[in-house]
Amino acid sequence: MMKIDFGVYIHIPFCKQKCFYCDFPSFAGREKYIDDYLNSLHHEMELGAERIAEKGKLTPHTIYIGGGTPSHLNLSQMEMLFKSIHANMQVKNVAEFTMEANPCTIDEEKLHLMKDNGVNRVSIGVQSFDNGCLKRIGRVHTGEMAIEKVSMAQRAGFDNISIDLMYGLPGQSIDILKESLDKAVALGVQHISIYGLQLEEGTVLAKQQELHKLELPADEAVEEMYDYLVEYLPAHGFNRYEISNYALEEYHSRHNTLYWQDVPYLGFGSGAHSYWQGNRYENPVTIGDYIEAVSKDKFLHIMEESVSERAHMEEFCFLGLRMTSGINKRKFREIFNKDINEVFGKVIDKMVAKALLGExxxxxxxxxxxxKYGNVVFGEFILE
Ligand code: SF4
Structure with missing residues (x-):
């Protein structure tokens, strides 16, 4: 059998509380379904190993357990999850095995369990170290707790830790952001992701906005925050390698880089996406629908969409442009049998003339x- 490099994503959709900005497929107050959900995940992974690895174990290049909040599982549920992973995948040789954690729900025992099961990277959702900002976006932890949990992870032996931060938050000033950035780099982590707040439909913040009850920083203040952080992080050793991601040398996220480089991946769990043999798949989003689908032995046959060449080219460009290394021209030629300038030459010339693209x-x-204006450029890469 030909060896294919691929990543595995495993979704844990449970959270202690729904954050006010979050529109991810995650749910609060559904703890009673966790055991059933983990049984379904186990079965879905078995189906994956049976169909893709022909009854052997899957051999992913990277594994990423995300959510939701994977650290919301209790110790025995986490053990159950790791057993399923080890039963169906070769973990020993993965280049990177990440697990997301929330400062509120991670503890020493869980960290040691993660380490013992091959997790070698922890991604901690911090968002801000300012307790006022954290409260206004519905986070369940404080800034102090985040600092304590990062050092707890370091003491447990993790030497590849990422934290997530946000800017443009309600009540956030440039000084508050500066303080959070200072605290972030002082922690000795290896990777920082930082996202601007987006008001997504259906979230608490979007509703507050409709009711004129949300006080967001002015556009100029958000721009000032952006301009500050893109200078600050590289000046402190965190090189920007993707629009929202910064890392110390050699600590970029291997798993996320697979997505941006058009590499196949398998997603397990509710709402998880897969990209396999040129097709895209999406699992049912609700926990109940997912459990039902898996009970009928459905694997990679849920919401299938084959990707047309045109859509594939567009996506290849959007994803490539997210990385500072950009679109790899040789790879484009190898995949599509055409030179990128034959297809996007006009757009490229126009964007180069506006100093938005380099070649x-x-x-x-x-x-x-x-x-800074990535969306303007992405919009131009849509083929008529
Ligand atoms: S912890 Fe993460 S997934 Fe859960 S509600 Fe908050 S942002 Fe969403």
């Missing part, structure tokens, strides 16, 4: 200005 012999990439 080298090997790549097309966003300039710093293009990174």
């Amino acid at each position: 080298s012999e090997t790549a097309i990439f966003l300039t710093p200005l293009g990174m």
